[in-house]
Every structure is written in structure tokens, then in C-alpha cells.
Amino acid sequence: MASWRRSCREGLEIRPSVGKGLGLFTTKALEEGEELFEEDPVCGMALLMFDQPNGRRHCQHCMRFLPETLEGGTSVCCAAGCGAFYCTKACREEAWAHHSVLCGANECWANFEQEARECCNEYYILAARALASLRADTLEEDLWEQSPWSGYASPAWWETMKRPKYEDSDSESSASHGESSSADLDSEDEASLDRFFQSTVRDQTCDMGQKLLSVLEGQVSSLAEALLRAGPEPLGRLMGLLRVNAMALHAFRQVGEDEDQDLARGMAIYSLTSAMNHDGEANCFVSSDPDMPQRCLVRTLRRVEPEEELCIDYLQGSPYTTEQRCQVLLQQYGIAPPEEPKEPMPYMGTAFVDGHVCAGTRAHQQTAGWCLIVSSFLFKTMTSTAISWHVLLWHFHIKTIPGTS
Ligand SMILES: C[S@@+](CC[C@H](N)C(=O)[O-])C[C@H]1O[C@@H](n2cnc3c(N)ncnc32)[C@H](O)[C@@H]1O
Structure with missing residues (x-):
């Protein structure tokens, strides 16, 4: 990596x-x-959860296609039996940096992953991988500055979000194209809904941060734990960093x-x-x-x-x-x-x-x-x-x- x-x-x-x-x-x-x-x-590949049906056909680390049958090939699976497949032992070893903690066989993690899936938010998974792979162990005053990603653009996650304006919940294309369906709202209503939306994203980040802490506690570096304990901001910045980078x-x-x-x-x-x-x-x-x-x-x-x-x-x-x-x-x-x-x-x-x-x-x-x-x-x-x-x-x-x- x-x-x-x-x-x-x-x-x-x-x-x-x-x-x-x-x-x-x-x-x-x-x-x-x-x-x-x-x-x-620098941060482990994520096979996105929207594509789970394809998950078994790709290496869960480098995304290479796996052969149709695993016999005789170099493909290997997670030793803990969570069902993750890798194209080689080398990929399994690299992924171990986070998979040792974030393995589907770990019930606590499986629940967190399910929660992230329900929010349809893959950045939570990527953020968990980044935190689980952190190796620093001594704590200095400015936690963020101590992280290896401190030099990256990192707006707070909720500041990079804009409230989606759906025609209805199925109209993905209008949502993804940023089309407005709320022509009736005046700009003040819009601004207040935007603020409400951002504070909800912040609250959700806070909640997910607590849940992630309970998955990682005692198994990762003290810096990763301290970042999660310091309120929603560090996780929010990490999510923002992932979103813009x-x-x-x-x-x-x-x-x-x-x-x-x-x-x-x-x-x-x-x-x-x-x-x-x-x-x-x-x-x-x-x-x-x-x-x-x-x-x-x-x-x-x-x-x-x-x-x-x-x-x-x-x-x-x-x-x-x-x-x-x-x-x-x-x-x-x-x-x-x-x-x-x-x-x-x-x-x-x-x-x-x-x-x-x-x-x-x-x-x-x-x-x-x-x-x-x-x-x-x-x-x-x-x-x-x-x-x-x-x-x-x-x-x-x-x-x-x-x-x-
Ligand atoms: C992937 S980072 C690029 C590197 C970044 N400038 C940094 O300091 O780390 C993306 C961010 O860079 C900034 N950026 C990229 N292109 C820009 C542009 N054409 N004008 C203004 N800001 C830009 C924005 O803040 C954006 O969210």
C-alpha cells in the first residue's frame, strides 16, 4: 500500500x-x-456496496477479476471465513492492514457495515479503512496534524453536501443532475432546509463515529481511537477528505x-x-x-x-x-x-x-x-x-x- x-x-x-x-x-x-x-x-480499495452481487468475481483488494473457479489458481479467501476473496496471498496480506479489524466475521463490524449500507454511504467504509490502518501510537496535541493525511484538502463532510432535491425517491437522474423539484419554496425556505440537512448529516456522522469507535476500540492505534473520541469533526473531515479526493x-x-x-x-x-x-x-x-x-x-x-x-x-x-x-x-x-x-x-x-x-x-x-x-x-x-x-x-x-x- x-x-x-x-x-x-x-x-x-x-x-x-x-x-x-x-x-x-x-x-x-x-x-x-x-x-x-x-x-x-493510499487507502484500501473498496468494492462498492452497490455492486455486491459482483463482489465474489473480483479481488476485494485490487479489484482484479478472479478466475471462474478458484481451484488451481492463485485466489485465496479470508482465513476467518467472512467470504472475502483475493486474487493472491499478497493482496490478502495488504488488505490485512484493515481487514484484521474490519472483517465480516466480526459481528460488530458486520453491523456497522450494514448501517453504512442503509445510509447508502460508502465513505463510512473507506473512512473506517483509513482509521483501522493508522499506525501512529503516540498522541500529540493536535490529533489531526498528527495523522498522515493532514496535508490533504479536508472540508467538513457536511459542508460538501447539498440537500438532494428529488422529484420522487426513484428519480435518480434528476437527483444526480441536481435538478430542483421544489420550485414552490422560496430561497429562505431552501436555505433553512439546507441548514437542517447539513446538521442532520453532522448528527449522523456523530452517531456513526460512536458506532465505529465501538468496532475499533482496543484493536487499533490510540490515534485512531482519539480521533473518533474527539466528537464528529475529525471523522467529518476525513469523510470530507475522501469526498473531495x-x-x-x-x-x-x-x-x-x-x-x-x-x-x-x-x-x-x-x-x-x-x-x-x-x-x-x-x-x-x-x-x-x-x-x-x-x-x-x-x-x-x-x-x-x-x-x-x-x-x-x-x-x-x-x-x-x-x-x-x-x-x-x-x-x-x-x-x-x-x-x-x-x-x-x-x-x-x-x-x-x-x-x-x-x-x-x-x-x-x-x-x-x-x-x-x-x-x-x-x-x-x-x-x-x-x-x-x-x-x-x-x-x-x-x-x-x-x-x-
Ligand atoms: C483533490 S483536491 C486538489 C488538491 C487541493 N488543492 C489541495 O490543496 O490539497 C480538490 C480540492 O482542491 C480545490 N480545487 C481543485 N481545483 C480547483 C479549482 N479549479 N479552483 C479552485 N479550487 C480548486 C477544491 O477545494 C477541491 O475540493
Whole structure:
């Protein structure tokens, strides 16, 4: 597992970027299509709980597809018998950093996981993994500063949330596109509902923090316990950190000519990539290694001059209109719209390009093409992966708010 601590290869630097916090910069000129770096997640891969039916077909750590039968292969299962499968012993050992505590065979954890599932909130699982993997054991005054993720952007989780406005509970598309159904409410009502919503998210975080503490107590570092004991703020900041820094991963496999695609989704935090800011006309592109879905690769999309900031499009490959993009960027990342928003690049969706699956625009697909091509040599059935920053978690469920359940 990679470290939260950030260290750049020669020629790249993390430093302040005006109005954006930190950013990643190049000190040298870069050519178009240059591979800048690749990195593994710092926080364990999560096979997302919305995709549980697919869970057994993927390694629960690196998300690689498992062979149809486990006999004769390298696949292994959790020794405690919780039903988690891994592609190799090495993956099982890496996952042990959190799985030793967060194993489905541990009833306390299984209950917490169920609770997070009921809230439809996968960030709770990722936050639990981050806390369970914390190794620091001596406590200093500022707990947050002592955590290895203290240098990451970490707005409070409830500040990154905006009350979803559902037409009805099934209209996912209108919710995910931020469409309003409450035309009758005036702005004061809206603001007060927003405040109520945020305080409910805060209360829920507080409650989940207590529950997570009872799962982890006595089994993790004293720093992890102290962070959970210090009220809802540290967990809220960790959840916010995950919300603005985690990238969505998708692994696809075409099972047969006529059969549907096999799809797995995951979320991961990367140390260097998470220092990259958003730009609608990004000079870089993130993809993932098809042979190693959780590994992310950053390449340039055009020539980049020395001292230029390296940026990516957070909504790379998303089918949003310009207006919807502005809303999501503002609500989730706190990024104000540019004075004159430009039309996004045409969305190609998840599509076959020259026989390979990938997401994003055609320009992106071509840039990512080489790694996808490798996949067809490696697998009898075709496997490929895509990666994007934006994770749609509009489905999350806050039980006490009328109209959102
Ligand atoms: C993944 S982090 C990027 C690194 C971050 N700037 C830092 O200091 O760690 C995402 C956050 O960076 C900031 N950010 C990214 N792109 C931005 C932009 N174009 N304008 C303003 N803020 C931006 C927002 O606060 C966003 O929530």
C-alpha cells in the first residue's frame, strides 16, 4: 500500500496554487502523451456496496477479476471465513492492514457495515479503512496534524453536501443532475432546509463515529481511537477528505460476444494525484492500468510548459451539461464556475473504441489506448478499466429527513 506522505519524482512539485490550495506543478517542459507517474492507492480499495452481487468475481483488494473457479489458481479467501476473496496471498496480506479489524466475521463490524449500507454511504467504509490502518501510537496535541493525511484538502463532510432535491425517491437522474423539484419554496425556505440537512448529516456522522469507535476500540492505534473520541469533526473531515479526493474506479470485462459487460466499481485515494486541481481544459488525464485496476496512471494531454500547473478534469467522462458540471463542481468541490463556462468536451461514455472499453472523450480514449490494448493480450476475456474523480453518491440516505428516503 502506498504512503499518504507525498513525494514527487524529479521535475514535479507540489506547491500552493493561487486560490486552489496546493497543486501539482512541472518544472520541466513535457510532451503530449507523456507518462508522468503511476501510483497505487493510499487507502484500501473498496468494492462498492452497490455492486455486491459482483463482489465474489473480483479481488476485494485490487479489484482484479478472479478466475471462474478458484481451484488451481492463485485466489485465496479470508482465513476467518467472512467470504472475502483475493486474487493472491499478497493482496490478502495488504488488505490485512484493515481487514484484521474490519472483517465480516466480526459481528460488530458486520453491523456497522450494514448501517453504512442503509445510509447508502460508502465513505463510512473507506473512512473506517483509513482509521483501522493508522499506525501512529503516540498522541500529540493536535490529533489531526498528527495523522498522515493532514496535508490533504479536508472540508467538513457536511459542508460538501447539498440537500438532494428529488422529484420522487426513484428519480435518480434528476437527483444526480441536481435538478430542483421544489420550485414552490422560496430561497429562505431552501436555505433553512439546507441548514437542517447539513446538521442532520453532522448528527449522523456523530452517531456513526460512536458506532465505529465501538468496532475499533482496543484493536487499533490510540490515534485512531482519539480521533473518533474527539466528537464528529475529525471523522467529518476525513469523510470530507475522501469526498473531495477519492477517485472512482470502474473495471469492465466483456464476458462473451453476446453477454453483458461485467462491471465492478471502486473508490481509491492517491497521494500525488489528489494534489491535482481541476481544470475544464485539463492538460493531464488519469486512467487506470487494466491489469491492475486500482493503479492510476497520469499522462499529459498536450505539451506542457515549465512551471505550468498540471490539472485534470474532475468530471472526466461524465455526461453532464455545462450547467450541471458547474453545479457539481461547486457543491462537491467548492469550485466556483468560471466567468464564461465553456462547453465540456463531447461525452463518449463507456464505449468500445477499436475493440477496447474505456470511458471519457475520444481524445482521452486515444491517450489511454495503449494500456487498454495491453489488456487484450493478458486476458482471454477482455478486461479494461476507467477512472474518474467524480463519485456519484447522491443516493445516500439520511433517515430523518422527510422526502429523501
Ligand atoms: C483533490 S483536491 C486538489 C488538491 C487541493 N488543492 C489541495 O490543496 O490539497 C480538490 C480540492 O482542491 C480545490 N480545487 C481543485 N481545483 C480547483 C479549482 N479549479 N479552483 C479552485 N479550487 C480548486 C477544491 O477545494 C477541491 O475540493
